[in-house]
Amino acid sequence: MKVLVTVKEVAEPDDDFAIEGTDIAEADLEYDLNEWDDYAVEAAVQLAEAGIADEVVAVTIGPERAEETIRMALAKGADRAVRVWDDAFEEGFSDVAAKVTTFEAVVEAEEPDLVLGGVQAADTGFGATGVALAERIGFEHAAVVNDLEVDADAGVARVHRELEGGVEELTDVDLPAVLTVQTGLNEPRYASLRGIRQAQRKEIDAKDLADLGLSAADVESALAITSMYEPESESDAEIIEGDAGEAAGRLAEVLREKGVSA
Amino acid sequence: MSDVLVVSEHRRGELRDVSYEAITAGRELADARGGDLRVAAIGGDVDGFAEDLNREGVDAVHAVANGEEFDHNVYQSAVGALLERTDAGTVVIPNSVNGLDYAPAVAEEHDLPLVTDAIGFEYDDGLTVTREMYGSKVETTVDVDGDRFVLTVRGGEWAPAEGVGDATVESVEVDHPESGARVTGFEEVAGGDVDISEADVLVSVGRGIEEEENLELVEELADALGATLSASRPIVDNGWLPKNRQVGQSGKVVTPDVYIAIGISGAVQHVAGMKGSDTIVAINTDPNAPIFDIADYGVVGDLFDVVPELIDEFA
Numbered sequence: 001m002k003v004l005v006t007v008k009e010v011a012e013p014d015d016d017f018a019i020e021g022t023d024i025a026e027a028d029l030e031y032d033l034n035e036w037d038d039y040a041v042e043a044a045v046q047l048a049e050a051g052i053a054d055e056v057v058a059v060t061i062g063p064e065r066a067e068e069t070i071r072m073a074l075a076k077g078a079d080r081a082v083r084v085w086d087d088a089f090e091e092g093f094s095d096v097a098a099k100v101t102t103f104e105a106v107v108e109a110e111e112p113d114l115v116l117g118g119v120q121a122a123d124t125g126f127g128a129t130g131v132a133l134a135e136r137i138g139f140e141h142a143a144v145v146n147d148l149e150v151d152a153d154a155g156v157a158r159v160h161r162e163l164e165g166g167v168e169e170l171t172d173v174d175l176p177a178v179l180t181v182q183t184g185l186n187e188p189r190y191a192s193l194r195g196i197r198q199a200q201r202k203e204i205d206a207k208d209l210a211d212l213g214l215s216a217a218d219v220e221s222a223l224a225i226t227s228m229y230e231p232e233s234e235s236d237a238e239i240i241e242g243d244a245g246e247a248a249g250r251l252a253e254v255l256r257e258k259g260v261s262a
Numbered sequence: 263m264s265d266v267l268v269v270s271e272h273r274r275g276e277l278r279d280v281s282y283e284a285i286t287a288g289r290e291l292a293d294a295r296g297g298d299l300r301v302a303a304i305g306g307d308v309d310g311f312a313e314d315l316n317r318e319g320v321d322a323v324h325a326v327a328n329g330e331e332f333d334h335n336v337y338q339s340a341v342g343a344l345l346e347r348t349d350a351g352t353v354v355i356p357n358s359v360n361g362l363d364y365a366p367a368v369a370e371e372h373d374l375p376l377v378t379d380a381i382g383f384e385y386d387d388g389l390t391v392t393r394e395m396y397g398s399k400v401e402t403t404v405d406v407d408g409d410r411f412v413l414t415v416r417g418g419e420w421a422p423a424e425g426v427g428d429a430t431v432e433s434v435e436v437d438h439p440e441s442g443a444r445v446t447g448f449e450e451v452a453g454g455d456v457d458i459s460e461a462d463v464l465v466s467v468g469r470g471i472e473e474e475e476n477l478e479l480v481e482e483l484a485d486a487l488g489a490t491l492s493a494s495r496p497i498v499d500n501g502w503l504p505k506n507r508q509v510g511q512s513g514k515v516v517t518p519d520v521y522i523a524i525g526i527s528g529a530v531q532h533v534a535g536m537k538g539s540d541t542i543v544a545i546n547t548d549p550n551a552p553i554f555d556i557a558d559y560g561v562v563g564d565l566f567d568v569v570p571e572l573i574d575e576f577a
């Protein structure tokens with residue numbers, strides 16, 4: 001069985017950041033592997049370790065900088081990686097369909113039995129790519145999976161879907177399938193030194209749209225970000241000033257007023 | 263194509279609140295587009311749901327009597343059938359775990375642009391959606407190209423629709439492919455000895471605590487204040503505290519007199535579980551942490567400095 005893991009390098013703003021135009025200033029962003037995708041990578045690697053998956057391929061849509069991130073997936077045990085990038089993606093904000101078109105081409109080339117990705121990307125928070133991809137490529141799917149058992153012989157993934165309010169839905173999903181992985185599914189490993197060394201020798205296949213038989217028109221976005229701003233605060237919080245001791249003193253006063261005491 | 267279709271959501275026999283909120287959002291959109299508002303109830307007690315969903319401003323309710331619980335294949339097929347049979351051109355869906363299990367497939371199948379997790383919108387010549395990015399640190403406006411689309415709306419952002427409407431109710435059954443995803447049951451997690459939703463004072467700890475050993479510090483504070491300890495999701499994901507301590511969308515909804523958020527950023531799924539607290543106190547090093555937007559009292563500072571001092575105050 002072959003597992004494809006979609007991973008994204010996400011941007012996280014520094015505590016102090018400036019907005020330039022319709023995004024946060026590049027200098028104020030740090031990049032990392034998306035938290036949810038880390039759990040998806042771990043799930044795939046565990047399937048390989050259990051002898052259920054014979055190959056784990058990580059795929060990302062991202063610029064050269066993202067190689068650092070996708071190498072983390074390799075260091076944790078993915079066998080090889082595909083990185084797709086093209087000037088067309090620099091134009092603006094890619095919508096879900098643009099990403100799905102790109103992943104569809106990769107799926108056609110790789111022919112996986114199972115596609116794993118995170119529930120959402122921490123930066124854009126759309127939470128939609130996996131389910132849309134499943135529809136496009138004719139796979140079954142389940143969103144927000146926090147428990148996974150793959151029965152390859154039966155061709156089923158037995159999953160829990162984490163609903164709201166502490167309720168989980170138990171579902172059997174026919175393979176091939178796309179599953180979106182929720183945090184807590186497993187305990188993502190840290191890359192070992194050996195893993196990091198091995199990752200240096202693993203292949204990252206860089207492709208542009210033409211390599212996938214696509215053109216810029218295929219990934220044209222129906223969405224455009226037209227403004228970005230800091231939200232107005234809903235409360236008029238009293239921000240308690242002073243050093244830790246002074247702040248704690250004032251806080252204690254407030255808490256006592258509210259009737260808090262041991 | 264000017265009509266708007268809102269898809270309601272229910273679980274285990276109950277309509278969820280976000281259904282009524284989505285009706286309000288849908289009505290706004292229908293007014294702006296000069297169309298009717300149609301609401302779908304899919305699966306379960308659809309006749310009962312249809313009655314409840316007939317709120318002011320609803321023009322038609324489609325009671326789709328397929329199955330009991332949520333099945334994404336049924337939902338997708340039902341929406342497809344209604345888009346075909348009615349004048350609905352756009353779809354509004356709750357931005358819930360189940361909503362996100364079929365809304366992207368609907369958008370993909372019908373080649374419609376998709377915007378998820380809307381917290382507001384304007385509709386003039388076209389749709390402009392307000393949504394957050396970067397863990398609620400910023401808001402953005404997103405323009406949608408084309409006059410048909412699928413929109414998912416965040417819970418708690420629109421007032422629930424009220425009153426009684428004079429909607430026509432239509433009962434239908436739709437054809438759908440045999441499901442390749444079969445629900446076999448439900449499980450309640452988060453049970454156990456402590457019920458954080460009963461506590462008057464919660465000391466709630468987040469990823470800012472860094473290490474499991476450091477939990478001692480907040481335990482000590484909880485003791486000193488006579489409070490109960492709760493947590494954000496990463497603490498529970500890490501196995502440092504049991505699931506019944508988790509506050510938020512997938513954990514417990516709490517409304518204590520005082521909620522003290524320590525090293526918690528205030529992600530939307532966390533806030534969903536505690537915004538109803540009477541008094542919210544936040545301790546966080548990041549002055550831009552979204553938790554300060556809903557806090558009543560904030561300390562911008564290091565929890566490892568502030569919490570020990572606070573313990574001393576109550577010692």
Ligand SMILES: Cc1cc2nc3c(=O)[nH]c(=O)nc-3n(C[C@H](O)[C@H](O)[C@H](O)COP(=O)(O)OP(=O)(O)OC[C@H]3O[C@@H](n4cnc5c(N)ncnc54)[C@H](O)[C@@H]3O)c2cc1C
Nearest residue numbers: 468469470494495510511512513525526527531532547565
């Ligand atoms: C479907 C779904 C359901 C979810 N359900 C839930 C849920 O039920 N509950 C929930 O909590 N989350 C939930 N989440 C996760 C949520 O999106 C966030 O990832 C999570 O709430 C973040 O937890 P946090 O605030 O502890 O961590 P972070 O966002 O990492 O924030 C840590 C904070 O600590 C601060 N900090 C760091 N060091 C210090 C220090 N020394 N002193 C003071 N402050 C410090 C940082 O500035 C930061 O603001 C869900 C997500 C999804 C997609």
